[in-house]
Amino acid sequence: MSADLELVTLEEAARRTGKTPHNIRDYIQRQRINKYNRQGEQIQRAKSGELRVSLRELRAFLGHVQQATSKHQLDGLHDELGFHSVPEHQRTKHVHRLHPYLGKFIPQLVEWFLARFFSPESRILDPFMGSGTTLVQANELHLHALGIDISPFNCLIAKVKTDQYDLIKARAEILDIERRVAALNTAQHATLPLFPEDDPAQTAQSLLAACTSDYLKAWFAPRALAEMLYYRALIPQYTYQDLLKVILSRAARSARLVSHYDLATPKAPLPVGEQYWCQKHKRYCTPIDNCLEKIHAYSEDTARRLAAFARVRSEKAVVVLQGDSRTLDIRAALTGTPFADQRFDGVFTSPPYVGQIDYHDQHTYAYELFGFPRQDALEIGAKRAGKSKRAQEAYVEGIAAVLRNVLRVLKPDAKLFIVANDRFNLYSQIATAANLQIVQRFERAVTKRTGRGDDPYQETIFEMQQAAAT
Ligand SMILES: C[S@@+](CC[C@H](N)C(=O)[O-])C[C@H]1O[C@@H](n2cnc3c(N)ncnc32)[C@H](O)[C@@H]1O
Numbered sequence: 084m085s086a087d088l089e090l091v092t093l094e095e096a097a098r099r100t101g102k103t104p105h106n107i108r109d110y111i112q113r114q115r116i117n118k119y120n121r122q123g124e125q126i127q128r129a130k131s132g133e134l135r136v137s138l139r140e141l142r143a144f145l146g147h148v149q150q151a152t153s154k155h156q157l158d159g160l161h162d163e164l165g166f167h168s169v170p171e172h173q174r175t176k177h178v179h180r181l182h183p184y185l186g187k188f189i190p191q192l193v194e195w196f197l198a199r200f201f202s203p204e205s206r207i208l209d210p211f212m213g214s215g216t217t218l219v220q221a222n223e224l225h226l227h228a229l230g231i232d233i234s235p236f237n238c239l240i241a242k243v244k245t246d247q248y249d250l251i252k253a254r255a256e257i258l259d260i261e262r263r264v265a266a267l268n269t270a271q272h273a274t275l276p277l278f279p280e281d282d283p284a285q286t287a288q289s290l291l292a293a294c295t296s297d298y299l300k301a302w303f304a305p306r307a308l309a310e311m312l313y314y315r316a317l318i319p320q321y322t323y324q325d326l327l328k329v330i331l332s333r334a335a336r337s338a339r340l341v342s343h344y345d346l347a348t349p350k351a352p353l354p355v356g357e358q359y360w361c362q363k364h365k366r367y368c369t370p371i372d373n374c375l376e377k378i379h380a381y382s383e384d385t386a387r388r389l390a391a392f393a394r395v396r397s398e399k400a401v402v403v404l405q406g407d408s409r410t411l412d413i414r415a416a417l418t419g420t421p422f423a424d425q426r427f428d429g430v431f432t433s434p435p436y437v438g439q440i441d442y443h444d445q446h447t448y449a450y451e452l453f454g455f456p457r458q459d460a461l462e463i464g465a466k467r468a469g470k471s472k473r474a475q476e477a478y479v480e481g482i483a484a485v486l487r488n489v490l491r492v493l494k495p496d497a498k499l500f501i502v503a504n505d506r507f508n509l510y511s512q513i514a515t516a517a518n519l520q521i522v523q524r525f526e527r528a529v530t531k532r533t534g535r536g537d538d539p540y541q542e543t544i545f546e547m548q549q550a551a552a553t
Contacts, residue, residue, distance in 0.1 A: 084101060085224070087139065087524055088119065088123055088137035088138075088139055088140070089137060089138035089139050090119055090121070090123055090135040090136070090137055090138075090176045091135060091136065091138050092134070092135060092136075092391075093107045093108065093134065093136060093256065096136050096138060096141055097236075099298070100138075100139060100141060100142065100145060105170050105172075105350065106170060107136060107141070108170075109170040110141070110144060111136065112171050113171060114143055114363075115144045115342075116136055116137065116140045116141050117136070117137065117140060117491055118134060118135075119134075119135040119136065119368045120133050120134075120135065121133060121135060123353070124462040125365060127364055137485065148167060151430045153297050154481055159525060159526055160528045160541065161525050161527050163195065164192065164195065164525060164526075164527035164544075165526075165527060165528045165529075166189055166191045166192065167191070167528075169191050173191070174189050174190065174191070174220075175468070176190065176220055176391070177219075177388050177389075177391040177392035177395070177466075178243075178244040178245075178388050178389065178391075178392045179214075179216065179219065179244075179447070180181065180384075180388065181240065181243060181244055181333070181385060181388055181485070182214065182240050182243075182329050182332060182333045182336075182346075183327055183333070183346075184213060184214035184237070184240065184278050184445075185347055185348075185440055185445045185470075186213060186433075186435070186439070187213055187214050187216050187439050188216055188347045188433050188443070188502055189216075190216055190219065190220050192502070192544075193216055193217050193220040193221075193431060194220050194223075194224065195430055196500050196544070197217075197221055197224050197226060198224060198331050200429065200500070200546075201224075201226055201428060201429055201437050201498075203224065203225035203226060204225065204226070204227070205226045205227070205428040205429065206226070206227040206228070206398075206422065206426070206427045206429075207221045207226050207227070207228045207229070207429055208228075208229045208230075208231075208426050208427040208429070208430050208432075208493070209229070209230045209231070209430065209431055209432045209438045210231045210408035210430065210432055210485050210488075210489050211231075211408065211432045211433060211434045211435065211485070212230030212231055212232040212237065212238070212241055212432075213232060213237055213241070213357045213433070214237060214240045214244070215230055215237075215240060215242075215245060215403070217230065217431045217468070218244070218391070218401050218403070219244055219245060221399070221401075222245060222396060222397055222399055222401055223396070223397065224396050224397075225397045225399055226399060226453060227400040227421070227422070228245075228399070228400070228401050228402075229402045229403075229404065229417070229422055229427065230401075230402070230403050230404070231403075231404045231405075231408045231411060231413070232403075232405065232408075233405070233406065233407050233442075233461050233462055234442050234443055234446075234458060234462075235405050235455040235456060235457075236332075236446045236453075236455055237327065237442065237445070237446075237457070238404075238405040238448045239325055239328060239507075241403050242325060242403045243325050243326050243329045244392070245401040245403070246325070246326070247396070248323065248326070248389055248391075248393070250393055252323070252391050253326060253386065253389060254386040254389075254459075255321050256321045256322060256323050256326075256327065256391075257323075257326070257327070257330060257383075257385060257386050258375065258382060258383075258386075259321075260314060260317050260318070260321065260327060261375075261379060261382045261449070263313075263317055264310050264314045264317070264375060264378060265375055265379075265532055266477075267309065267310060267313050267395070268375070271424065272408075273363060279410060280375065286313070287305075287306070287309035287313075288386065290309050290313055290316070291305060291309055291312070292311040293310060293312075294308065294311040294312060296451045296452075298447060298448075298451045299311075299326055299448075299451050299452065301352050302339045302340055302341075302352045303335070303338060303339060303340060303374070304340060304355045304370070304371070305355075305374070306373045306374075306375075307338045307371065307372060307373050308373055310374040310375050311331060311334070311335050311338070311372060311452065313375050314327075314374075314378065315452060315453070316330050318331070326339055326385070326389075328449075328453060328527075329385075330378065330381050330385050331378070331452065332446070332448065332449040332452065332453075333377075333381045333385075334374050334377035334378040334528055335377075335378075335448045335449070335452060336444065336448055336449075337371070337380075338371050338373065338374035338377045339352065339370075339371075340352040340353045340355060340369070340370040340371075341353060341370065342359055342361060342362075342363075343361050343363045343368055343372070344361060344362040344363035344365060345493070346365060347445075348445075352370075354370075355370065355372060356369055357369065357370070357372075385433060400420070400421035400422065402417070402420045402422055404417075407458070407461045408465075408485040408489065409481060409484035409485050409488055410484075410488065411488065413489065413491065413492045414491065415494060425492075426494045426497075427489075427492055427493050427494065427497060428493075428494055428497055429493075429499065429500070430497065430499040430500065431492070431496050431500045432480060432499075432500070432501055432502070433501070433502035433503070434463065434464070434485070434501065434503060435462065435463055435464035435465070436464060436484050436503070436504050437464050437470050437474060437478045437506075437507055437509070438464060438465070438466050438468060438469045438470035438474055439464065439466055440465075440466055441459070441462070441465050441466045441467055442462055442465070443458070443459045443462065444459070444466075445455050463477075463478060463481035463482060463488055464478045464481065464482075470507075477508050478509060479509050479513050479516060480516070482513045483510075483512075483513045483516035483517045486499070486517035486519060486547075487516075487517050487518070490517070490518075490519075493549075495549060495551070496546075496548065496549075497521075497548070497549070498546060499545075499546070499547040499548065500544055500545070500546055500547075501544070501545045502542060502543075502544050503535060503542065503543055503544075503545065504541065504542050505541070505545075508539060510543070510545055514545070514547055518549065518550050518551075519547040519548065519549060519550060520547060520548055520549075521545050521547055522544070522546045522547060522548050524543050524544070525544040525546070526541060526542075526543055527542050527543075527544065528540075528541060528542075529542050
């Protein structure tokens, strides 16, 4: 078996294929190729010096990528905008991985456009801010940035990513709250100030008894839920409360009673302790029963990511507004911010696609935990609204209304870059309805990073300008 696979070390694989060991690790992480031990058995974790990859698998994968790339070049796709060779750690650099978010764009795409079409000190607006990728990258490039999103939780993520921190204090708070939650399972619990009962089991019971969310009770094992509720109860005692909320949400997402391979869109919770065949780990697994190990995993990681962003963060203004970008009075909402009475030089944004994602639903656990007001009904292009002709018409109206609204705060010659998968050919109509002209289109291939398939799909970046200004 090993002979067929042609097992080699990462370094050897890199040398034989003209890649770097980093690239090879990235393919493993994205599950494009498997991990083996020296005996040719597939493994999850390798002991030191044991990890092997299959040259055959690697060559097959690279051949497939090459074919896809050539096809895309023939289709007129932009060479530089595929970002195929950007490794996972750069795609998720610093704060971009503070919390998972389905539908975010790759930071390198934002960088590419902002660096070419704007200069430091420019003011950039993203009316579909999502998790704040545009804001983070604009800040790194010394541009000022404003983001607007309908979802309060997305606004929280974006704000936490772009806030400035006293890093020593932030780290101390992150680790302190983790220590206190860990103590919920030990005798030290008696010393915790918030819950004076001397019996940890009693504290856990009273937290669980006070929980009124059916969702939380169904999707978490009792121990996991007690830890989450305890963490949540402690948050008001700290300075960086939003940051702690994001860490807890991230941990909660991974602590749901779901299979390991289905974290992004699980349909229903699994029974506590029930074994299932895990497509990710290729063995029987049981759903997680606690949240603490996830809190632990993400606490240190978050502190490290904040520190990494602090090294490249500029002092430029970043403002996050929660609201419906069709109707929000942006000018009024900016009163008292660094953008009061200012006009913006451009837009860089990726609107929702038609009927693809329910943006609130993907973070239901966070809405249930923190009680943020849900605004699902105001989402443009929501999945639940479908892709019918009627849904497409509503989409055109919605996106055009957003563009018309943001034009009120843009300079007359502002450039708008809109990243869209225009499979229904709606963007010409949208441009007309917003009195904009499409100046240029950049076609790019997107390789799905999280899915199991390697099928790239196509995205267009529309450059638009006000019709009168061109
Ligand atoms: C494709 S995502 C943007 C992702 C973002 N580029 C990122 O990297 O995280 C689209 C966003 O539009 C937001 N959205 C949908 N309808 C909206 C509306 N009416 N007003 C403001 N934001 C809206 C959704 O909540 C979602 O976060």
